[in-house]
Amino acid sequence: xxxxxxxxxxxxxxxxxxxxxxxxxxxxxxxxxxxxxxxxxxxxxxxxxxxxxxxxxxxxxxxxxxxxxxxxxxxxxxxxxxxxxxxxxxxxxxxxxxxxxxxxxxxxxxxxxxxxxxxxxxxxxxxxxxxxxxxxxxxxxxxxxxxxxxxxxxxxxxxxxxxxxxxxxxxxxxxxxxxxxxxxxxxxxxxxxxxxxxxxxxxxxxxxxxxxxxxxxxxxxxxxxxxxxxxxxxxxxxxxxxxxxxxxxxxx
Numbered sequence: 001x002x003x004x005x006x007x008x009x010x011x012x013x014x015x016x017x018x019x020x021x022x023x024x025x026x027x028x029x030x031x032x033x034x035x036x037x038x039x040x041x042x043x044x045x046x047x048x049x050x051x052x053x054x055x056x057x058x059x060x061x062x063x064x065x066x067x068x069x070x071x072x073x074x075x076x077x078x079x080x081x082x083x084x085x086x087x088x089x090x091x092x093x094x095x096x097x098x099x100x101x102x103x104x105x106x107x108x109x110x111x112x113x114x115x116x117x118x119x120x121x122x123x124x125x126x127x128x129x130x131x132x133x134x135x136x137x138x139x140x141x142x143x144x145x146x147x148x149x150x151x152x153x154x155x156x157x158x159x160x161x162x163x164x165x166x167x168x169x170x171x172x173x174x175x176x177x178x179x180x181x182x183x184x185x186x187x188x189x190x191x192x193x194x195x196x197x198x199x200x201x202x203x204x205x206x207x208x209x210x211x212x213x214x215x216x217x218x219x220x221x222x223x224x225x226x227x228x229x230x231x232x233x234x235x236x237x238x239x240x241x242x243x244x245x246x247x248x249x250x251x252x
Contacts, residue, residue, distance in 0.1 A: 002060050014067040020086075021072055105139045108179035108204075110172065111195060113148035113165075121185035121209070123153075126160050129185075134161050142183075145175050176202040184212035 005011060005019055033053035037046045064070055064080060071086040109125070111118040122144060133140055141162035148154055154165045169175055176182075182199035186209055193214050199206045206212075 011063055017067045019067065019070040021070055105141055106179045107142045107181050107183050108145065108175055109183045110145045113146040117186060117188040119153060121187050125183060125185040126157060130160060143175060145169055176204055179204060182206045184208035186212040
């Protein structure tokens with residue numbers, strides 16, 4: 001990250017410096033400003049936090065134009081001719097079998113569950129979308145896969161009907177093989193959404209928020225794309241799943 005490079009004093013070696021950045025300085029600065037805005041009750045402090053973010057952004061962009069090179073995983077963040085778009089995921093095509101009728105009732109969410117944006121997104125999905133899906137499809141189940149150290153969060157999630165928090169699993173392919181749809185309920189965070197590529201690599205369709213496909217701007221069309229990506233936000237997700245599941249269209 002640019003901030004860490006600047007803090008460590010590496011910018012003085014700018015003619016030889018190469019940075020591999022998940023996100024540009026603007027996103028980093030705005031994220032810190034938003035955190036300060038939420039935590040502060042003083043209007044002056046809130047204004048000051050955004051002024052600092054703007055200063056950091058401008059300064060960082062100037063510095064990035066002078067360093068040797070920088071790499072970005074998001075196409076729309078490349079700041080200068082000294083920067084290059086570089087995927088941070090290597091594709092190894094999976095050989096999972098196609099989806100069958102027996103898998104039509106299982107959804108899957110996979111990620112590092114100790115990471116706050118993942119927790120926030122899953123909680124939002126469970127609170128606002130999953131209950132409506134259950135009303136129309138009572139036999140639906142959801143597997144939440146990934147390491148989670150917070151037992152309280154696990155208990156809350158598993159209090160919803162047919163929800164299982166598996167924790168870490170040794171072979172992620174086994175979970176994908178038993179699932180029909182991969183859910184990517186992400187509303188914050190940075191970098192490339194590896195979940196999307198992984199699910200597609202496993203031949204599983206994806207239902208994602210727009211934030212969940214960050215880093216692939218222009219690579220997929222919204223709604224149903226030939227690659228199996230469905231762009232949904234908030235409550236739209238439940239309607240998609242219920243309609244497509246009843247008709248069996250997604251299996252095709």
